[in-house]
Amino acid sequence: MTVMIDGKTLADEIVQHVAQDVSAFKLKHKVTPALAVVLVGEDPASGVYVRNKIKRTEQSGLQSIAHYLPENTTQSELDELIDQLNRDESVHGILVQLPLPAHLSEPRVIEAITPVKDVDGFHPENVGKLVTGQPVLVPCTPLGCIIMLKRQMDDLSGKHAVVIGRSNIVGKPIANLLLQADCTVTLVHSRTQNIEEICRSADILVAAVGQPLMVKEHWLKPGVVVIDVGINQISLDGKRKLVGDVDFNGVLSKTAAITPVPGGVGPMTIACLMQNTLTAAQHQLGC
């Protein structure tokens, strides 16, 4: 029987813990940790993500500061806002929702956020710390994946982990975290040859591709633990449906455990953002 890794319940637990720690933090420091979220433009999916993040921020007892900027915001206007948030001592975490409208530079925005408030963990300084194993704000989705894997498996040491996808925000940081957990890691991507064969040797498979239902039953070794990061909208029987990168129903005969989509990695990403905001505030106040 496959174990369903319930990201929603685990995320609720994490948010409850964060809320308790936030209460203690407020009593001790007479300060409420605050997360500033910046959304540029009208992208509907980004709007949903931002609303969910704000809701969770409030549930965690954190202060939520939202900046909704119009689609035609200029790079210098965005730079100016980030600079102001960097300098504002009452703001402890800054998140600029990606993707940005095409005329704005994402690398420039990522580098503009001061590393101590970079709750997404995307700043090159934080990436460098992650790669070299130093304490750091770890990107939220990869952190959520590792927490789920550690809950599911007693020991990750020596396991062969295959990560499909090499993006800076998901694939690469997950690979680094798995390496730190003493896995043997293989990172595969669109140019990889024999991808199915490589996946078949995985004890842990993380799919972060953005290709609906790509990973099939014959790609998997019996007993594999699968983390499906993908969020893809498909049309099924005339209805819109969210699916992952893994053919969920098709692979259940092979998996020891798997994350569903929705209800797996997604909720954990937001819970980890709450944890990172508290961690950022603790560091800024020297605890």
Ligand code: NDP
């Ligand atoms: P990117 O598009 O940035 O990266 C996709 C990666 O997949 C690339 O490395 C690409 O390879 C690789 N790839 C694409 N097609 C194939 C293929 N046919 N075979 C093998 N590899 C392939 O995506 P992200 O990393 O940002 O996101 C991945 C997925 O995760 C998306 O569905 C996204 O929506 C979801 N996501 C979910 C989150 C959550 O909270 N649950 C958070 C963030 C993302 P190459 O580099 O060679 O082009």
